[in-house]
Amino acid sequence: MFGQGLLKGLQITWREFFNKKVTILYPEQRPPLPPRFHGSFRLEAEKCIACGICVTACPNRVIRLDSVREGKKRRLTYYVMYLQYCLFCGLCVESCNQEALHFTQDFELAQYTREDLALVLVKAPVVAEAAAAAQGEGEGA
Amino acid sequence: MLENLFVAIGDWFNNLGARAGAPYWGDLLELVWILVAILVFLGLGVAMLVLLERRVAAFIQVRYGPNRVGPQGILQTIADMVKLLGKEIIIPRAADKVLFLLAPVLVVVPVVMLFAVVPFGKDMVPIDMNIGLFYFISVASLTTIIVWMGGWASNNKYSLVGAMRVVSQMVSYEIPLVLSLLGVVMLVGSLKISDIVRAQEHVWFIFTQPVAFLIYVVAACAEVKRVPFDLVEGESEIIAGPYTEYGGMAYALFMLAEYGELILISALATTCFLGGWLAPFGLTFIPSWVWFFLKLNLMILFFMWLRWTYPRIRVDQLMHFGWKVLVPLSLANIFITGIGMYVYRALGW
Amino acid sequence: MQPRLETEEVIVNLGPQHPSTHGVFRMILRLEHEVITEAIPVVGYLHRGLEKLAEVRTYTQIIPYTDRLDYLAAMLNNLGYVQAVEKLAGIEVPERAEYIRVICAELSRIASHLLFVATFAMDVGAITGFMYPFRDRERVLDLLEMVSGSRLTVSYMRVGGVAEDLPEEFLPALKKFLDDLPACIDEYNGLITGNEIFQARTKYVGRLDPQVAINYGISGPVLRASGVYYDLRKLRPYGIYDRFDFEVPLGKNGDCFDRFVVRIKEIEQSARIIRQAVEQLPEGPVMGKVPKVLRPPKGAEVYHEIEGAKGVLGYYLVSDGSNRPYRMHVRAPSFINLGLINEMVRGWKVADVIAILGSIDICLGEVDR
Numbered sequence: 001m002f003g004q005g006l007l008k009g010l011q012i013t014w015r016e017f018f019n020k021k022v023t024i025l026y027p028e029q030r031p032p033l034p035p036r037f038h039g040s041f042r043l044e045a046e047k048c049i050a051c052g053i054c055v056t057a058c059p060n061r062v063i064r065l066d067s068v069r070e071g072k073k074r075r076l077t078y079y080v081m082y083l084q085y086c087l088f089c090g091l092c093v094e095s096c097n098q099e100a101l102h103f104t105q106d107f108e109l110a111q112y113t114r115e116d117l118a119l120v121l122v123k124a125p126v127v128a129e130a131a132a133a134a135q136g137e138g139e140g141a
Numbered sequence: 142m143l144e145n146l147f148v149a150i151g152d153w154f155n156n157l158g159a160r161a162g163a164p165y166w167g168d169l170l171e172l173v174w175i176l177v178a179i180l181v182f183l184g185l186g187v188a189m190l191v192l193l194e195r196r197v198a199a200f201i202q203v204r205y206g207p208n209r210v211g212p213q214g215i216l217q218t219i220a221d222m223v224k225l226l227g228k229e230i231i232i233p234r235a236a237d238k239v240l241f242l243l244a245p246v247l248v249v250v251p252v253v254m255l256f257a258v259v260p261f262g263k264d265m266v267p268i269d270m271n272i273g274l275f276y277f278i279s280v281a282s283l284t285t286i287i288v289w290m291g292g293w294a295s296n297n298k299y300s301l302v303g304a305m306r307v308v309s310q311m312v313s314y315e316i317p318l319v320l321s322l323l324g325v326v327m328l329v330g331s332l333k334i335s336d337i338v339r340a341q342e343h344v345w346f347i348f349t350q351p352v353a354f355l356i357y358v359v360a361a362c363a364e365v366k367r368v369p370f371d372l373v374e375g376e377s378e379i380i381a382g383p384y385t386e387y388g389g390m391a392y393a394l395f396m397l398a399e400y401g402e403l404i405l406i407s408a409l410a411t412t413c414f415l416g417g418w419l420a421p422f423g424l425t426f427i428p429s430w431v432w433f434f435l436k437l438n439l440m441i442l443f444f445m446w447l448r449w450t451y452p453r454i455r456v457d458q459l460m461h462f463g464w465k466v467l468v469p470l471s472l473a474n475i476f477i478t479g480i481g482m483y484v485y486r487a488l489g490w
Numbered sequence: 491m492q493p494r495l496e497t498e499e500v501i502v503n504l505g506p507q508h509p510s511t512h513g514v515f516r517m518i519l520r521l522e523h524e525v526i527t528e529a530i531p532v533v534g535y536l537h538r539g540l541e542k543l544a545e546v547r548t549y550t551q552i553i554p555y556t557d558r559l560d561y562l563a564a565m566l567n568n569l570g571y572v573q574a575v576e577k578l579a580g581i582e583v584p585e586r587a588e589y590i591r592v593i594c595a596e597l598s599r600i601a602s603h604l605l606f607v608a609t610f611a612m613d614v615g616a617i618t619g620f621m622y623p624f625r626d627r628e629r630v631l632d633l634l635e636m637v638s639g640s641r642l643t644v645s646y647m648r649v650g651g652v653a654e655d656l657p658e659e660f661l662p663a664l665k666k667f668l669d670d671l672p673a674c675i676d677e678y679n680g681l682i683t684g685n686e687i688f689q690a691r692t693k694y695v696g697r698l699d700p701q702v703a704i705n706y707g708i709s710g711p712v713l714r715a716s717g718v719y720y721d722l723r724k725l726r727p728y729g730i731y732d733r734f735d736f737e738v739p740l741g742k743n744g745d746c747f748d749r750f751v752v753r754i755k756e757i758e759q760s761a762r763i764i765r766q767a768v769e770q771l772p773e774g775p776v777m778g779k780v781p782k783v784l785r786p787p788k789g790a791e792v793y794h795e796i797e798g799a800k801g802v803l804g805y806y807l808v809s810d811g812s813n814r815p816y817r818m819h820v821r822a823p824s825f826i827n828l829g830l831i832n833e834m835v836r837g838w839k840v841a842d843v844i845a846i847l848g849s850i851d852i853c854l855g856e857v858d859r
Contacts, residue, residue, distance in 0.1 A: 003686065004684070005680075005684035005685045005686045005688075005689070006451070006685060006686055006687070008680040008681075008684055008685075009450045009680060009681045009682075009685050010446065010447075011680070012450075012677055012680050012681045013201045013446065013449060013450045013618060013681070014446070016201055016202075016203055016618075016622070017197075017200050017201050019203060020203075021200070021204055022203050022625050023204045023205045025205070033635075034636045034639070034657070034659075035657070036635075036636070036638065036657065037635065038639040038640050057550075057551070059547055059551035059554055087554045087643070087645075088640060088643075089553070089554035089557075089643070090639060090640075090645065090653070091550065091551065091553075091554065091645075094653060103639065198617075201618055202617070202618050202620075202622075203621060203622070203625055204621070298500070298502070368615060369615070369687055371615075372841070449617065449618050450616070450618060450681070451615070451616060451685065451687055452611065452614040452615035452616035452619070452682075452687050452688050452691060453614060453616075453687075453691075454687055454690070454691070455690075455691060455839070455841045456524075456839075456841065457839070458691075
């Protein structure tokens, strides 16, 4: 019969009219994110040995770091990620031997100015005193 | 009392004039009241319809639609209107300024004029002419030339193609529209709108003229340029057909006319096929205008359901379908209705 | 004597910004009243210099860039690339990694085809037909996100295996998705494929003769819709595709409708492959023996092709002994398939151009690289 397909289409849209909707009413509801989600970054500064593997692993030269030598060990003083270039591919997180760099579940990364996009993960003053000064783990913006 | 609410208010205006000794002024006041009521109905109706369309579309598409502005998004259209009022209407340099600005203004005129023959309830046809249905069909064709005027005045290749498509589409589908209504007129024997509604007291015409109803739905969809016949707007090369160069309030007026037309064809379908303001199953405690309103909304929702289910037809297929399928079908319908009526009378039922 | 109607030839620009050209693609159309006499595609609006960039990145660093070729089916691009590098350097991949690769690749194929169904329905005018496949595509993207962390640009595969093993919640979610898939496909068939208006728009439109298609080097569902049995997964199996039992749907007429139906059937076949892969999934490591710094032998070159979502995706790599390729070239199926657009569109009306272009299913990321 001509028109059968047309009627079937109407049936389907009628049914879907009463079905549950799939919209997530953001910002009241948040999307459920898996644990491996590639969001923003988090660095555990105590574990980091400032080897620079993450810097070379990154395809886009997103990470810059600076360190100071204290006797036998290297201490991390400055670690910044320029997120405007980041592909969020995860090669840096994967390449870290000490498992110091991690992803977070934060995806709301938009900023108002270009300077704020640089995610400063560690900014420690370069002082001669070794002590506890270098634990400044502030996530920029 | 609720039944005759609007008629009573109209009579009150009339009596004002009669008591003051100037019946002419009384009639005038009553007409002004009717006009104001229609404009308010049209304005509020279109505002609600825009939102309703978006919500119905969203619900069919498993999403929510606008629900932030006001409770359930009621104030969305007002927000859109305010935005559109603030926009600039860019007039292209080579466009015909007078026609360009005249088209959106004029396109609302036939729409408002047509509300004069819509039976909102018992004795609530604003102007009950003997040729009510005929008036409806003839004034409805006026929008064709105004939209074409808008497309022509834009001086734009795409607008012109869109305008030509509008003309060909609307002219082709006028004929099946009229012929399908002719079946109804044959059964009633009169073109007066209130007669058409009263003739459905025993059985609605959708049951005695089902084929005519289907043809009417298809032809009316094409007249109002809705999907599946919206190739005028949605797809013309890349832009919006004759409405391409219009922005801001001019575009809003075209949209107002489009939704007004939707209300009108649904009203005509309700009048001619669904029994107008007559209460089904004898539930007359609900006022007639409420029944009319409910049936009107039923038809509007039906048209929206069609819109959000089907893809678009191509222009040559549109013409084929209109001339080679619908016109013969509607002629056959008239033929069979005629025979049916003759047999009915011959059997003395 | 009948006077001949003078018609002017009009040149219309189907510009880079267009709701229906699936990306920044431009076509210059020559129209004679509503019929098209010539269509000149203009590409390059999305060119990002991927092949040049690849010359200054190491083999692993190129993987995130390959995702962005056919960004709708990222796993397949990854797969082609890492298999090419493995061929170049002679690296073995463990079994579990191969199976995981197949599962992810077929999921990507399903995602790409679902997007095709959605955008084609929208091109033809059924906007609701756009929403339903997208709702189901969200589920596939959620699965891919579970595995790799990103929905679209996954960069999940590595040279020698995959980046990480599957999380525990993946397999039950995958099973649920595969069980729901036949109902979804029925819905699309009911709403779109069976619709008479849709059939009138797409049947016998844009017919492609199989011999012409072969001559132009077309591949993928476009070729199969014309009736040519050419699927690399069956003819030259790569990875472990020879262990799976699946059919290759073919079309009869080579029109838009067949291209649509072939892709819907391919979704079903991909689901079949995934089910078999899940059943046969062995335990084991997910990364093979790869040297810390990957240096393929100097002068080695390889060209490896896989059956991508849009057609035959090929990677050509030349090594100069260092840890960066000397040259990488991508044989992008959408670019090759686009070469036929002039032939296919000539003689049809403008409204059909949109349908035909949509049915070829191009992805501008691939076309322009």
